Amino acid sequence: MTLPRGPRAWFGRLPVVTRLVLAVAVTMSLVLTGAAGLVYWRVRTALDQQLHDDLAAYQHSLDRAVRAGTALPPGPSGSFCQVLDVRGHVLTSSDAGGRRPLLTAAELDSATHGHRVRRDVGSLLPITPDTLRLQAERVTAGGKTRVVVAAVRRGHRDEALRELLAQLALASGLTLIAASYVGYRTARAALRPVERYRTAAAALADGGQDLRLDVPADRDDEITRLGHTLNRMLDRLEASAVRERQFLADASHELRTPLSLLRAEVDVALHRPRSAGELTETLRSVDAEVQRLIDLSNALLGLEELGSTGHITRAPVRLADLVETAVAPHLRTAERAGRTLTSDAADTTADVDARWLRPAVGNLVDNALRHGHGTVHLTAAVRGARLRLRVTDEGPGFQPAFLPRAFDRFARAEASRTSAGSGLGLAFVHAVAAAHGGSARVENTGSGAAVTLDLPC
Template structure:
């Protein structure tokens, strides 16, 4: 037993399968098929309109000729005269109401042109019009006839007038052939143009795919060749992919740099730790010697911790696409950064002063406080005299400066002061990793600002200039 819903389920699945099949085709094939189907519908509609207009014009002309010939036949039958000559290919028959042929053209003779039903309808006074033969397939003796009842000499007659449709049908067949040929050629041309256009439009996509595949295989410094004189969807895709490649390359560079920096800088304290432990294990040690060894190990471990934290902070800043800005008073920011160094300055007998306004600014205090603290720590560790921290706000920019009264930066050190692990020759024996100023510059760049180091007469000055 067939359930009523089964056919609907079957036919409902068919379009889904067709869509699935269509979706698995290549993009170029789908575009060409879409163009071909659309052009087929358009050409069919255009050809149908042209054919209908031409057929209507030919039928109107044929109808006018037949109507004129039938009227002349009616007048001749009523008058009892010989039928007048009609248009080329015209035929006639004069019948009584029983279907007997009373007069006819030589080409038709007594062959009946009307069926018994049509004869009965005409005898009752109805107008009969009919085409004999078909356009396709081709049939001989194609006619268009019209029959009406006429009174002649007190008797009823049925007058049948006919004209041949040969020229009309031949013209329509020729028109159909020409339309089919023109539509076929147009469809082929449109499909070819659609194919070439789709290939040309998708060629950059294929080029991008090949380049991306090369990148996936490890190709270095790869960029997509995007035309600079265009602004379409494909070129915008290329620019987007290039930006993505830039970020991927920058991320890879940061990763390689982080690994290289970490392996380079961690090697020394780890080697010292290993040497201290080996020396302690080489022979029995006294309590004082073990205590000294543990203090040395503790110092190296703290150095490792500080170095790891600095590297991780630099990596986090380099991989962060934006910072979190929030209103903060520069006075609070400076006070927080300076507070943790007041005791150190006091033990060294150095003056540490700060000057900052209360105007709120939008910055990320999470990063600016430790950056400013690094500058104060550097000034106390490598500079001399009083240390002054100054904050100013001007034209939506926050400028933070730390100045000391020491000897300043060595001239050869200034161009590379913000490089990672860059350290002046006279400070290589002191504590520090050489990452402080690199961290300061990373914070400034994350804010969209700059960092600058210079010698200011009686000391060194480092300035952060960030938008706020």
């Protein structure tokens, strides 16, 4: 595999703390360089202006003396002068000026033609001796052209600038080190919770159980919100794992009985020759157990889908149509049992998920027909943006010990698991109610049992 090249790719492969420190260091370097450059420019401008003023005043006094033909006046400390003719010969010079012309041939020609010449001799860095700033002007004296050169030493000015540069370099270096250290400590402190989160996630990946990130409760920054988000993700993962384990345990426990019965029926049928009637009876028994397996599988899958997503799709549904569709499959069952099944639904609409609510209502009716007696009555009405569905029968009601666990999976009023039903009907009803943001309630009335769904619509 070819690795990306270039500064950006190299920078992207560095640890986060290193990248942050480098970013702080580079940014501070640019800021400090700009600030130091501004300070240096302002100070140098002020010193140059002072030097220029001294040089201009000295030049003016020299020009007057040459025009008047008097002795050359003394200048500022460390200054000197020369008076040249148009050929570059030194006519007059101060003691420090010497007899060697201070101007080059080109500068002398420019000054002779009336231009002001200004030049620095020597450099600031590296340090050179006898650094000067000189200025030359043309002066006419007694009908003759003369070039007057005034020069002042830059030693104090250059020394001040070198000292300034040293102080700026020292201050900038110390500031950069301090900023980098503070940036490093800040980055480490900011990323320390991330490292704790990574350690906890690694422990969870290695098989740890019930792990949660230690998130401060008195903060609300990006890292804290990340911790809360990760904790919610861990809660969902744990809930998903619990549901998976429960699903597997429930499925294995509940499927064992019908599968054992199927195996027993087949073994008995194969043990000795059977008549056509006996084989037909065996096939009917096998068919009943297969249907029981199908119902059990559908109920388990429905519960798992509701529990894993918790998502419903609401849509306006005519309440009377929903109730009629849910009750219709059970009318023949009630007729065969000599029972009466009635319904009373308001002529209105409800904003619910009919895909889930319809089978939930059917489960309630089926339970009432299986375990109750007398007339089964279903009422449905909307009051104050809430839908209330209630199924009642005229049987003996629920056993008191069964009421607290009525909505548990595989809870049955009968102790035997071979009784009719899977024990998942009321659990499915409760899951549908919870998915709608509502509630389910079981109770005994004076004349039988009642199950009520209360849903927002």
